[in-house]
Amino acid sequence: MKRVVSVSLGSARRDHKVLVELLGEQFEIARRGTDGDFDRAMELLKEIDGKVDAIGLGGIDVYLFVRQKRFAIRDGLRLLESVKITPVVDGSGLKNTLEREVVRILAKETGLLKKGTRVLMVSSVDRFGMAEALTEIGCDVTFGDLIFTAGIPYPIKTVDELEELANRILPEIAKMPFQMIYPTGKKQESQDEAKVQKFAGFYHDAEVIAGDFHLIRRFMPPGLKGQAILTNTTTPEDIEFLKEKGAGILVTTTPEYEGRSFGTNVMEAALIAVLGKPWPEVSPGDYLELLERLNFRPRLLNL
Amino acid sequence: MATHEEITESLTVFTDGYNKNGRLKIMNRDWDRVVVVQATDIDSLHTLTLVDGVVSLKEGAAGNPDLTVISDSETLADIFYGDITPTEPYNNGTLRIIGTEDDIIRLDFISLMIWGE
Numbered sequence: 001m002k003r004v005v006s007v008s009l010g011s012a013r014r015d016h017k018v019l020v021e022l023l024g025e026q027f028e029i030a031r032r033g034t035d036g037d038f039d040r041a042m043e044l045l046k047e048i049d050g051k052v053d054a055i056g057l058g059g060i061d062v063y064l065f066v067r068q069k070r071f072a073i074r075d076g077l078r079l080l081e082s083v084k085i086t087p088v089v090d091g092s093g094l095k096n097t098l099e100r101e102v103v104r105i106l107a108k109e110t111g112l113l114k115k116g117t118r119v120l121m122v123s124s125v126d127r128f129g130m131a132e133a134l135t136e137i138g139c140d141v142t143f144g145d146l147i148f149t150a151g152i153p154y155p156i157k158t159v160d161e162l163e164e165l166a167n168r169i170l171p172e173i174a175k176m177p178f179q180m181i182y183p184t185g186k187k188q189e190s191q192d193e194a195k196v197q198k199f200a201g202f203y204h205d206a207e208v209i210a211g212d213f214h215l216i217r218r219f220m221p222p223g224l225k226g227q228a229i230l231t232n233t234t235t236p237e238d239i240e241f242l243k244e245k246g247a248g249i250l251v252t253t254t255p256e257y258e259g260r261s262f263g264t265n266v267m268e269a270a271l272i273a274v275l276g277k278p279w280p281e282v283s284p285g286d287y288l289e290l291l292e293r294l295n296f297r298p299r300l301l302n303l
Numbered sequence: 304m305a306t307h308e309e310i311t312e313s314l315t316v317f318t319d320g321y322n323k324n325g326r327l328k329i330m331n332r333d334w335d336r337v338v339v340v341q342a343t344d345i346d347s348l349h350t351l352t353l354v355d356g357v358v359s360l361k362e363g364a365a366g367n368p369d370l371t372v373i374s375d376s377e378t379l380a381d382i383f384y385g386d387i388t389p390t391e392p393y394n395n396g397t398l399r400i401i402g403t404e405d406d407i408i409r410l411d412f413i414s415l416m417i418w419g420e
Contacts, residue, residue, distance in 0.1 A: 146330070146412070149408075150408055150409050150412040151405050151408070151409050152330045152331070152334075152409060152412060153330075153333055154326075154329065154330040165416070168415060168416060169412060169415045169416065172388045172390045172411075172415050173390075173411070173412075173415070175390045175391070175394065176390060176393075176394070176408075176411070177394070180404060180407075180408055181408065
């Protein structure tokens, strides 16, 4: 049996372990949250290094991709580099391939995404593949990176402007303590009430709300009118939360195991274990081929 | 060590750079804030006031600022001239900012958007 562990800066309340079969092989996949405690995450990574088949880093990104440029988050890189033996991934490679495909599948096979569909991406530099794919099919996308990360009520409307701002801001922001720019630990269990109120209009105006679930959750206002939520890493409690807020459909990009959809870091770690290649040698083509063999499909759930 | 006049000049450059940037003014229409800039090694205080997206500068400190930016004179002049970004001095403790975390992040974003545009 292969063992995959996701070490997350998120809340330990979301910890779980499942047994799954992938391409005829048994996998034990576990998630271990550290409640935003960076040092604990580092210790845990060192403890399991060499004892499991692959490690995913959750609740933090290591790499952000904007077109051809890659930006490394300093805190994420420190975690990544603390692992010396076991392959370790952050989910960014899978996001860049799987989520592009999910958008194409939804556009082709459902009425959820089409030319002119109003989409709010709460954050897009962490899933640029999805951002580009949504733009390519002609969706009217609002990139909410400045709104929800910096509190600046400025909707970015084109990938070109997103790229221009990212090139200016990300090299420095990537050096900041990660918890200043992303909700970690207990913050993932609460909402930022002031911003929920202030930025409610962006949610209400959208037909589809896409991106990182912790960000979507932290700023989601009540009174939605059946909007679709395109994300992953959801639990049964999250589904109840979305129902209460009035969301209509949940689309998750990663498969569901025992009632939860896992983060891309977990799935990418599992794929790395299947491939048996070092992460830097894995190409988007490797992922695409494997996703096809595994028949990964987006999951649509009417709420 | 920078002089009070050099800090004033750097803040004037920063203020001019900000006010010439139409996009930044749009971005900050909702963010009326008073920011005091205080040097630790010389007697130097300035106040930046943001109202309706426009920033103004005056010498001396305002009462009850939303944010207080504190560092040595050289670092302050370097930051506001755009010679260095605030991230490193903030991370290593050379630069202290008193205010809410949301305001601190926003100030950091603003400074990053000014230089190079």
